[in-house]
Every structure is written in C-alpha cells, then in structure tokens.
Amino acid sequence: MNPSARALAAATRGPVALALAFAVIALLSLIEFVAPRVTSSSGPVVLPVIGRAQLIGVGSNTSFLAGATPDVLYGVTPAHRKLTVERWDLGLPSVGRTIRPSVVTVSSAARLFALTYWSRARIPALLVATPARAGSRLQVFDLRSGARLASAVSAAALDDVSAITESDWNGAGVDLVLVRQARGGKTSLVVLSGALGTGPRLATVSVADRAEHASVFPPGYWRLAIRQQAQGRPSLAWITRGPTGSRRTELHLMVPSGRYSTFGEQAPTVLSDHHPDLHYAFGTGVGRSLVYAIDSRHFVYAISLAPIPG
Amino acid sequence: MTRTIGGRWVASMLLVLAVAYNAIVTDDVKLAGVPLKTFLLFAALIAWGAVRRPLLADRPRLAVPVLVVAVVVPAVWFLVAVWREHQGDPAQHAGLTHAVTEASHFMYLLLFFPLVDFLSDSDRRYGERIWLWPVVLTCAFAVLVWLGWQLVGFDYAAHQVRFLSGTIGEAPSGYRVQLVTQVMVVPAVAALLATVAADRLRRGPALVLSLLLAATVVSHTRGYWVGLLLVAGLLIVITNPWFARGRLRGALLAAVVTALVGSQVAVAIGPSPSSVKQISISQRLQEATELLHGVRHHVVLGSGLGATLPDGYARSSTDPWSFELTYYQLLFELGPVGLIAVVSLPLIVCWRCWRALGALSGRRAQQAQMALAAMLALLFVDSTNPYLINSVGMLALAVCAASAEVALSG
Numbered sequence: 132m133n134p135s136a137r138a139l140a141a142a143t144r145g146p147v148a149l150a151l152a153f154a155v156i157a158l159l160s161l162i163e164f165v166a167p168r169v170t171s172s173s174g175p176v177v178l179p180v181i182g183r184a185q186l187i188g189v190g191s192n193t194s195f196l197a198g199a200t201p202d203v204l205y206g207v208t209p210a211h212r213k214l215t216v217e218r219w220d221l222g223l224p225s226v227g228r229t230i231r232p233s234v235v236t237v238s239s240a241a242r243l244f245a246l247t248y249w250s251r252a253r254i255p256a257l258l259v260a261t262p263a264r265a266g267s268r269l270q271v272f273d274l275r276s277g278a279r280l281a282s283a284v285s286a287a288a289l290d291d292v293s294a295i296t297e298s299d300w301n302g303a304g305v306d307l308v309l310v311r312q313a314r315g316g317k318t319s320l321v322v323l324s325g326a327l328g329t330g331p332r333l334a335t336v337s338v339a340d341r342a343e344h345a346s347v348f349p350p351g352y353w354r355l356a357i358r359q360q361a362q363g364r365p366s367l368a369w370i371t372r373g374p375t376g377s378r379r380t381e382l383h384l385m386v387p388s389g390r391y392s393t394f395g396e397q398a399p400t401v402l403s404d405h406h407p408d409l410h411y412a413f414g415t416g417v418g419r420s421l422v423y424a425i426d427s428r429h430f431v432y433a434i435s436l437a438p439i440p441g
Numbered sequence: 442m443t444r445t446i447g448g449r450w451v452a453s454m455l456l457v458l459a460v461a462y463n464a465i466v467t468d469d470v471k472l473a474g475v476p477l478k479t480f481l482l483f484a485a486l487i488a489w490g491a492v493r494r495p496l497l498a499d500r501p502r503l504a505v506p507v508l509v510v511a512v513v514v515p516a517v518w519f520l521v522a523v524w525r526e527h528q529g530d531p532a533q534h535a536g537l538t539h540a541v542t543e544a545s546h547f548m549y550l551l552l553f554f555p556l557v558d559f560l561s562d563s564d565r566r567y568g569e570r571i572w573l574w575p576v577v578l579t580c581a582f583a584v585l586v587w588l589g590w591q592l593v594g595f596d597y598a599a600h601q602v603r604f605l606s607g608t609i610g611e612a613p614s615g616y617r618v619q620l621v622t623q624v625m626v627v628p629a630v631a632a633l634l635a636t637v638a639a640d641r642l643r644r645g646p647a648l649v650l651s652l653l654l655a656a657t658v659v660s661h662t663r664g665y666w667v668g669l670l671l672v673a674g675l676l677i678v679i680t681n682p683w684f685a686r687g688r689l690r691g692a693l694l695a696a697v698v699t700a701l702v703g704s705q706v707a708v709a710i711g712p713s714p715s716s717v718k719q720i721s722i723s724q725r726l727q728e729a730t731e732l733l734h735g736v737r738h739h740v741v742l743g744s745g746l747g748a749t750l751p752d753g754y755a756r757s758s759t760d761p762w763s764f765e766l767t768y769y770q771l772l773f774e775l776g777p778v779g780l781i782a783v784v785s786l787p788l789i790v791c792w793r794c795w796r797a798l799g800a801l802s803g804r805r806a807q808q809a810q811m812a813l814a815a816m817l818a819l820l821f822v823d824s825t826n827p828y829l830i831n832s833v834g835m836l837a838l839a840v841c842a843a844s845a846e847v848a849l850s851g
Contacts, residue, residue: 140641148642149680152634152650153673159658160666166614 185209186412187257188246204412205274207244207257212236214244216257216274235272240265243289246412247271247297247305247326249280256280258297263290269307269327283327297326298365300333308365318367320391338367338385339392367391452488456555457571459485463549463836464575465582467621468606478832482549489555501846502793506786507553510838514782515544515746518775522745531751532735532744539747539762543774549835556843560808561850569632572840576629577649579622580656587618587659617661624819624828626653627668628840631815634673635807638680664826671818679798679810694795698788701820705768708825709733725765725825732769736776743776767829787816787838790845797849805848812845 187205208215214235235257243260255274261267267285272278287309289295294310300322307328309321318338324330364387386395459481469476501507522540526533533540560568586602586609589595602609607620630653633646657665678684678693708729735750736743749761750773764770771780794813801809819837823829829838 144641145638146677146680149634149638149673149677152637152642153670153677155654156666156669156673159654160663160670163614163658163661163663163666166661 185244187244188412205246205255205257206412209241214241214257214259216277218274235259235277237261237270237272241270243292243295245295245297246274249273249326254280258295260285260289260292260295263288271327281327283329285328286323286330286332287321287328292321296365298322298363300324300364306330306333310367320365320367336391363387366395369394448488448492452485452492452555453559455481455485455488456552456559460552460556460572460836461575461578463552463832464572464622464625465579466604468604476832478549479545482552485555486551489558493558499850501554501557502849503553503786503790503842503846506789507550507839507842510783510786511547511550511553511835514775514779515547518743518746518779519544521742521775522747525739525745525748530738530744530748532738532748535747535749535761537747539749539760540745541747542760543746543762543830546831546835549832550839550842552836553839553842553846556839557846560843560847569844572625572836573629573632573649576622576625577652579620580626580653583618583620583623583656583659584652587616590616590618614661617659618656619660619662621831622833623656623660623662623665624668624822624826625833625837625840626657626665627672627818627822628811628815628837629653630669631672631676631811631818632844634676635680635811635814638676638810639803639807664822664828668818668822671821672814675814675817676810679813684798690795690798694791697817701824704821705766705824708766708769728764728766729769732764732766732773735773736769739776741776741778743772743774743779746774748774763827763830765825765827767823767825767827770827770830784820786842787820790816790842791820793849794845801848808844808848812841812848816841816845 185207187207189204204219206217206219208217214237216235237259240261241259242262245258247256247258248254249256249271257272257274259270259272261270267287267289269283269285270279271281273280285307289309291311291313292309293312296308296310297305298308300306300308303324305326307323307326309323309328311319311321313319320334320336320338322333322335324333366387367385369383369385370381383394385391385393389395459478462481463478466478469478471477472480519540522533522537526537526540556571559571562568582602582605586595586605605620607618607623609618630650633650633653637646637650654669657669675697684690708725711726711729713726731750735748738744738751747762762770762774768780768784771783775783791813794809794816798806798809798813815837819829819841823834828834
C-alpha cells in the first residue's frame with residue numbers, strides 16, 4: 132500500500148472519520164454563527180409580523196409632532212372582521228421591537244387602510260374605507276385602544292380607489308385624498324375636503340399615464356403606493372422593474388411639484404423583481420426621505436430615496 | 442400465506458409512502474380540509490394493524506410513553522381547551538380550530554409502532570433507509586433550489602417551489618433555502634455518523650453526508666448547526682470505548698440535561714428584548730416574557746391545546762398558538778403536567794439508551810448511539826425552534842424512539 136492510500140485509510144477509520152466530521156461541522160457552524168445577522172442597527176429588519184401585513188405608514192406611537200423623527204412603522208393585517216394593527220419600533224437601538232398590537236373590529240368588506248392623526252390632539256388613528264356595496268363608508272379608529280372615533284359615508288364612490296390618505300391639500304385643514312385607477316389604467320387624484328371627505332370636492336388631478344413613460348420604463352408590473360405627508364400634498368410612487376434591467380425593483384415618485392406628470396425622486400432597491408406580495412410605507416428618517424418595504428418573509432427594507440438628478 | 446405476504450407488502454409500501462410524504466412534502470394537498478398526509482398516516486396504521494398477528498403481541502417497551510404523547514396528551518388537553526372555550530377564556534377565542542390543528546400533529550408519533558416492526562425485520566438490514574432517503578431527497582431539493590437561484594437566477598419570492606415551502610429568499614447571511622422538513626437532518630446525520638464510527642467512512646455515506654451538510658449550509662439556520670454539533674460531539678464521546686466503562690457517564694448525562702434546563706431558565710431571566718441587537722434572539726426573549734405572562738392564567742393544566750396569548754401577541758397568523766420556544770409554549774398550553782408528559786418520552790429514550798450502551802454491540806449499539814445522540818440534539822434544537830409540534834417533528838421523535846426500541850429489544 133502506498134503512503135497516500137495508507138493515509139486515506141487511516142483518515143477514514145471510524146473514530147478518526149468521526150473527529151474529522153465534527154471538525155467540518157464545527158467549521159461550517161462557525162461560519163454560520165459569524166455570518167451577518169439581522170440586527171437592530173442594520174437593515175433589513177425582520178419583524179415578527181402577525182400576518183401578511185400591509186404597511187400603512189410611519190409615524191409616532193403617541194401623538195404626532197411636526198418635525199419629530201417618526202419612530203414607529205404601522206402595518207395592518209385583515210382577518211375575518213378584525214384588523215390587527217401592528218407597530219414596530221424603528222428608533223435605535225431597538226429597531227424591529229414589536230409594540231403590542233391592537234385589534235380593530237370592522238366590516239369584513241374593509242379593504243383600504245391609511246395611517247392618520249385624528250383631531251387636534253393628533254391621536255394616531257387608522258382610516259378604513261369600505262367599497263360601495265358595503266356603503267362607501269369611512270371610519271377612523273384609535274390605534275391605541277381600537278375604539279371607533281368617527282364614521283361617515285364618503286361623498287365619492289370608493290370602488291375604483293386603490294389608495295387613500297389624508298393630506299392638507301390647500302393649507303386649510305385636513306382633507307381626504309383618493310387615488311382612483313380606472314380600468315383603462317388612467318389614474319387620478321380626487322381630493323375631498325374634510326378628514327372624512329364629507330365636504331365638497333376640492334380637486335381632481337390626472338396623473339400622467341404610465342404609457343407616457345413607456346420609453347423610460349420597460350414593461351413590468353406596476354404597483355401604486357402613496358406617500359402620506361402630514362403637511363402638503365402627497366406623492367405617488369410607481370414601483371416597477373428597474374429601467375436599467377437590473378432585475379431589481381425600483382421606486383419612482385411622482386411629486387406634487389411636478390403636477391403629477393414628472394418623477395421627482397427615485398430609489399433603486401435591494402429587492403429583486405417578482406415580489407407581488409410586497410407592501411410599502413413611506414416615512415422620513417433623519418434628514419432623508421425613506422420608503423419601507425415589507426415582504427412575506429417579514430423582512431423590512433428601509434430604502435433611501437434620492438432626488439432625480441437634473 | 443400469499444395473502445399474508447401480499448398484505449405485508451402493501452402495509453410496508455403504505456408505511457414507506459406515509460413516511461416519505463411526511464418527510465418531503467411541506468405544502469400539503471388538502472382533501473375536504475384534511476391534509477393528505479393524515480390519510481396516508483391512517484392508511485399505514487390500519488394496514489399495519491391488519492397484518493400484525495396478534496396485534497398486541499411483543500408490546501414495545503416504549504409503547505406506554507409513546508401512547509401518552511401521541512394519544513393521552515392531545516386527548517386530555519383538547520378537553521382542557523373545550524372547557525376553557527366553554528368558560529369564555531380569551532386564550533380559546535378562536536373556537537377550538539387551533540386546538541384541533543395542534544392536537545392532530547401529535548398523532549404522527551403513532552408511526553413509531555409500524556416503524557419498530559419495519560426496522561426489526563431481520564430481512565431489512567438497511568431498514569433505516571425508509572426515513573433516511575426521503576431526508577436525503579429533501580436536502581437535494583433544497584440544494585437544487587439554491588443552485589437554481591445561484592446559477593440560473595430563479596427567484597422564489599413566494600417562498601414556495603411546487604410542494605416545497607419554507608424560508609426561501611435573500612437574507613443578510615446570504616440567500617437561504619430552509620425547507621420546513623429539514624429538521625430531519627439531525628437524526629439523519631446521527632445515523633450516518635454512528636455507522637461511520639463503527640466502521641469507516643465509505644464513499645456512499647460520505648457523499649450523503651456532504652449533501653446533508655450542503656443543505657444545512659444553504660439553510661442558514663443556526664438551530665440545525667447546534668443540533669449537528671451536538672450529534673457529532675456526543676457520538677465522539679459515547680462511541681469511545683472508555684465511555685462504556687467510565688464512571689462519568691451519569692455525570693455527563695446530568696450535565697447535558699442541566700445545560701438544557703439552564704438554557705431555558707437563561708431565556709426567562711435574560712436581558713430585556715429591546716437590549717439585544719439580534720432580532721431573532723430579541724424575538725425569543727420577548728416570546729419568553731409573553732408566554733410566562735400567559736402561564737399565570739392557568740398554572741396547573743395550562744390554557745389547553747391551540748391556546749393563543751390572550752393579549753394578542755403571536756408569532757404567526759396561520760398558527761398563532763405556535764412559538765419558537767416550544768417548551769414555554771407547552772408550559773402555557775399544557776401546564777407543567779403536560780410539559781413533563783411530553784418531554785418524558787425523549788428523556789426516557791435517552792435514559793434507556795444511556796444505560797444500555799455498555800451492554801450493546803454491533804448494529805444494536807449503533808442504533809442506540811444514533812437514538813441517544815439525535816434525541817438529545819433534538820431536545821436542544823426544539824427548545825428554541827418550533828420544530829417539535831408538527832408532523833415532521835413527531836416523525837423525528839418516532840424515528841429516534843423506534844431506533845431505540847429496536848436496539849433495546851433485540
């Protein structure tokens with residue numbers, strides 16, 4: 132037997148082979164244990180999401196103070212006739228910590244949700260809309276107690292509305308903004324005065340058709356999100372495959388300053404394409420504009436938005 | 442005679458099918474709301490009962506503790522759940538749906554009985570392949586899915602590939618493919634290493650071992666690595682000749698059990714969840730706090746099977762009764778009585794194998810070593826992961842108990 136064959140025979144003998152196997156497992160374990168993990172100081176963050184949460188916004192957990200750094204991400208999980216509203220702490224050093232969820236009992240037809248701040252006390256609240264067959268009703272719930280704060284029948288049909296938000300459209304107080312998507316793909320903003328849209332219609336704004344940007348964006352799936360703003364008019368986000376063919380999802384914001392016909396900010400993301408179950412929420416971090424995306428693995432990605440050059 | 446042989450063949454095939462389906466398929470088909478694997482389980486049990494003559498002869502030594510976990514525990518604590526629900530206990534607000542779901546998982550442990558006969562059959566020298574091959578297949582699928590992403594660019598954002606589901610996608614530690622049934626890799630590696638320790642590392646087992654480790658690498662699951670480290674470390678100790686004679690055997694077992702209990706106590710008295718940076722650890726610390734809070738409501742018999750925390754805290758929307766900290770979950774649901782009843786089976790298996798190791802030799806010694814190493818490792822792995830109270834967790838328990846039974850009863 133040559134020396135190499137002898138060495139192989141010795142190495143494969145039971146006890147030696149077992150010790151070698153242990154060494155290999157220990158080495159591979161070590162690699163896994165020192166590999167980067169999801170921590171409270173680096174994204175993405177894994178959240179203990181109760182269900183397939185729809186992110187609805189980023190804000191304060193107590194009451195909203197203009198200019199304060201938002202520190203809580205809100206998500207809603209519809210189930211049966213109840214909505215579970217989850218809150219995750221985004222403020223360092225406890226990023227991702229779950230704040231006790233609250234439960235809101237609603238009509239099973241409820242399908243549109245938005246984060247809002249109710250009354251002069253700016254109570255963190257959930258705005259819930261139900262479609263016409265359920266009465267086109269808008270309701271507001273206290274996010275801390277689950278109590279219903281207000282309810283009203285919308286002045287406009289809600290069937291073709293894909294997103295809702297509240298916004299101070301003309302500086303005269305909180306108004307209701309509906310993002311309406313017609314079957315042909317045309318998108319418009321309908322602005323109704325009053326927090327529950329019970330007042331007169333303030334504006335109807337056509338949003339540039341996505342076909343107008345076909346030269347910019349290759350075909351892909353499009354999702355519409357809305358950036359909620361405590362003051363001023365909201366922005367709309369087109370979420371699609373990256374124009375560069377990067378196999379990544381990109382976000383492009385249609386901003387009010389461009390009369391909803393041009394894009395003002397963009398964000399390449401770390402997310403690959405084909406994420407049909409992603410949900411988005413917008414917020415503002417320290418000195419920058421952020422978008423938060425959550426997928427069904429309960430990862431939350433904080434993505435920094437940047438102005439489009441030129 | 443022909444009918445008996447034919448009947449045994451059918452019973453064996455149904456058992457092979459039930460075990461393989463349970464170990465491989467993670468996204469089950471449902472017939473009238475009942476998972477297909479439940480039908481396969483009962484088909485295998487009925488066929489086994491039909492060909493076993495007499496049915497109650499040669500009762501396995503572990504039959505009583507197995508029946509306690511598989512039948513008595515789910516039956517008693519389902520009744521507790523019914524009583525709590527009748528009383529309007531908020532922990533049972535879901536109306537027993539979760540109680541039925543959770544109770545149904547325990548019955549997969551009944552596979553222990555046909556497995557014992559299958560493994561005992563002297564004609565089947567390689568009887569353990571009945572569960573080992575499905576595990577190898579599962580790991581091969583996991584590696585293929587990972588290669589599909591790495592080489593071809595497939596992106597499985599829905600976390601499901603055909604009948605396979607689990608955690609599939611990007612993570613900070615790398616792209617991970619962790620299938621739900623992969624926990625069976627712990628007894629599989631134990632079986633292979635026990636064989637290697639007794640003989641030598643041959644090409645076939647080396648290739649299979651490499652595949653199992655590759656699947657564990659791409660799973661990026663620390664729980665599996667803890668299990669495999671324990672398996673390899675324990676086998677080095679218990680296969681050593683001095684170990685059989687050594688006086689430290691009892692002390693070593695006590696040290697392992699103390700470490701397990703100590704780790705669970707450490708979770709309860711550990712730092713506050715918000716002070717820990719790693720989210721996975723922080724989440725477990727928070728679970729411990731929430732579950733211990735829930736335990737206070739019913740300190741003796743628990744809140745019943747399928748109980749959810751009354752304040753609404755949950756880890757999963759589909760299974761809100763399931764938590765990472767399995768023993769804390771059992772303490773909340775079954776109380777200390779039920780927790781002891783469930784944990785008694787793996788502890789009895791370990792104790793009997795431990796005591797018998799010095800007197801066993803050959804194939805039976807390997808089976809006892811495998812059962813002991815795998816069972817102790819699974820006790821640790823299950824302590825911080827939700828791997829026990831599901832069909833594959835019970836299959837892992839059944840496999841270890843059956844191997845121990847065959848080793849001890851020869």
